[in-house]
Amino acid sequence: MHNMKSDPYYLFHFFSKLYKMVFLMEVDELGYRYVEVTEEAKTLSSLPDDWKNKYIQDMYEPWIANPLIGQYDFAVSTKEPVFFSDKMNKPSNVSEFAASVLLPIEDLQEQVRYILCLTNDLTDDTASKLLSAIENIDSLTGLPNLIKVKSTLTEMQERDPALQVAILYLNIDRFKFINELLGIEETNMLFKKLARAVSSILPMGSIMGRIDGDEFIITLVGESANKAMEVATGVLDEISTFSYLVNGIPISVTGCIGISHHADELHALIASACTAMVDAKRKGRNNISVYTPNGQLQNHVDEVMIETELARALQNNELNVFYQPKLNPVSGKINFEALVRWYNPKLGVVPPLKFVQLAEKSSLILELTKAVTKKVCQDFEMYPEIFSNTRTAINLSAVIFEPEMIDEAVLDILKQYSISPEAIEIEITESMLMTDPAGGMETIHYLQESGFTVVIDDFGVSYSSLNYLKMFALDGIKIDRSFIKQITETEGKKDIDIVHFIIQLAKKLNMKVTAEGVETKQQFDLLTGLGCNEIQGYFLSKPVPAEQLEDMLNTVHKSISLKRTPDEWVASLQAAVTIDTAEKERLHALYDLNILDTPSEETFERITRTVRDAFHVPITFISFIDDERQWFKSCIGLPEPVMAAREVPRDQTICDKVIRSGEPLIIDDMFYSEDPSIQILAKEAGLHFYAGIPIKQDGQVIGTFCIADFHPRRLSDEQIARLHDYTAWIDTELKLRIKTVAN
DSSP states (O other): OTTBSSOHHHHHHHHHTTEEEEEEEEEETTEEEEEEEOHHHHHHTTOOTTOTTOBHHHHSOHHHHHHHHHHHHHHHHHOSOEEEEEEOSSOOSSOOEEEEEEEEEEBTTSOEEEEEEEEEEEOHHHHHHHHHHHTTBOTTTOOBBHHHHHHHHHHHHHHOTTOOEEEEEEEETTHHHHHHHHOHHHHHHHHHHHHHHHHHHSOTTOEEEEEETTEEEEEEESOOHHHHHHHHHHHHHHHTTOEEEETTEEEEOOEEEEEEOOOSSHHHHHHHHHHHHHHHHHHOSSOEEEOOTTHHHHHHHHHHHHHHHHHHHHHTTOOEEEEEEEEOTTTOOEEEEEEEEOEETTTEEOOHHHHHHHHHTSTHHHHHHHHHHHHHHHHHHHOHHHHTTOOEEEEOOGGGOSHHHHIIIIIHHHHHTTOOGGGEEEEEEHHHHHHSHHHHHHHHHHHHHHTOEEEEEEETSSTTHHHHHTTSOOSEEEEOHHHHHHHHHTOOHHHHHHHHHHHHHHHHTTOEEEEOOOOSHHHHHHHHHTTOSEEESTTTOOOEEGGGHHHHHHHHHHHHHHHSOHHHHHHHHHHHTSOOHHHHHHHHHHHHTTOTTOOOOHHHHHHHHHHHHHHTOSEEEEEEEOSSEEEEEEEESOOHHHHHHOEEEGGGOTHHHHHHHOSOEEESOGGGOSOHHHHHHHHHHTOOEEEEEEEEETTEEEEEEEEEESSOOOOOHHHHHHHHHHHHHHHHHHHHHHHHHHO
16 A cells, blocks of 8 residues: 555544445446445445455446446546435335445545545444534534524623623525526535635624524624624625626625624524614615614504504595606606605604505505505596696505406596596516516506506516516516616616616517616716616606696706707707608608517518528618607617617618608718718718618608618619519518508
8 A cells, every 4th residue: 555645444444433334445447346345334235245346337237336336437537525325225115315425545646546435324423423513513604503603602601791792693685586596506605605705804703603594693792883883894895795697797795784782681682683684674785784672662663653643544635646757868758656645743754665564564555555546546637738648657565466456446446537547557566576476477467458557666676587577578667776876876887787788688578668766967868878768766856746747847848958969959849849741741651550669570570681691781670760769670780789779869870861861872882971970870880881772651751671781882783673672572561561450
């Protein structure tokens, strides 16, 4: 054994004192040969008496031997210990399994010559000692578990009864989502690194343990309340240095911490920290909450009083509804969100977050929703000039998210006031869908069949936003205000990319995107540039009662003018006020098709593919142009943001010249065009060649059929004629479409 790094026979005899089942296998060109085996191993593995110098494949049938040999092969190739579990090869009525570890033993040339196999059937005496030592240690992180932390603290307090202890109760946000996204193994590795990193920044003498899954406990000994808050902040900062990828975009890990340092008993101290952690999570991700001794009892008293007063308020019609505008930054159209407000003579102004949550815990939420719907209907009747041709959003609670209760809370009341559900948008939360996805899909379908549009509120704050988005046939999403706040606070491209990704994903799924919580011009301009369909927030207006809506709308319309350049404002006025008769007729012909914002159709996709192959061009598209935008029904080769949004502003496209002239436009090299505006568009897009043929309906030019190239080219007369033929094919399909719509 002089040429071995370790004596395999010595190791065999040493571990035989600890384990009943030990195998020493020699590695050679034929496989793995038994050289030493404990008596217990021989019996439990069903080895014959002549096992010595036999190979694994000699002992067992292939279906048993091959998987075992595979584990040994892995140990040889990696030169690292290999852990695995397998069914024990002994007669038994019930399959028994054992966990084993293979320890490769190398020679001085670093070649694996022996493998020592240890199986977990420990000798009785050793097992009791070992289990006693490790039963209170978390196997993943190596941290003590809650039982060990409590016993250690108890011993410390027994030695020093005056010892001051603070507890930090840490919960990792979105644990379920991270686990689903990364898988168990990668999540375990992430948590192992995270626990090690957090441990390294704690004050000397601290104790950190793992409670379960996504929860950890940190004990600070002899530290002040201010120090506990400082440590908690540092822990969250350290956690945020870890991230995971969602569609290639890194998302920082976050957590919530509850702090407690006022309790006579250790159990109460930990329970109080847990209560504070739950309060922190209610505030949102990445929050810290400190437990106050009398706060919990006072909260219960407050809740009883609020619930009692709320029931009285619903009977006396004390609640009011305020409206916040949602502006389409391109068209200037304004919709609304209805927000319930409550002033009580005893309680003063009660925050909606407070009384709505209490209502959801009782039967009052149904009455509250009915009261809001009724008030909205009354405001519709009182101010028809404001609410006509608009849509008003009403928030729906998860408690009443089922057809029967929706009928009672909303639909029946709308019928009483002869108001169409098409005037109402229903806002729901992600958690409502994730609790019962199948039921959620049915309820959404019921709402849409009834005439409502349905959007997800606070999109992005729950566990599985992206996973569930494709599952439901939603009409739109509202990006949570936390994302909007970050795009300008951090001034980082990462946050802008996340918002842009959400917008493009929603548009690919034909969903409207609303950004809520917009408070600055910088946010407004950025979200407008990213293609957001609606903007909502204090930058435009705070929520106001119905009687103040007219003044509010005047203010908003004036503010729109300040957000546009003079040329943009003039163009907007022309489009809205002085649009000529010919343009009105053109738009009428376009709208009769009902083709804008419709999903892709194979008929048109086939045409663009055929033309691309026939002309060998990288870019081909069929587009329709209304008063503000060029919308692509089918496109190949356009930049990814355009492909995702399927639209560009009308004043930023060369196709507008085809619409205005009504004639084909073919340019061999746009870089040398006599029109400066075409040169600018060419340089921005990097295009040289352009050919656009007008698409007509009832004599009106409603769109273009185009091919383009990054290199100059010249079409022959025959090719131009063929391009017209393909356009005629589109015209035919559109005529068939009109007949279908008419039928």
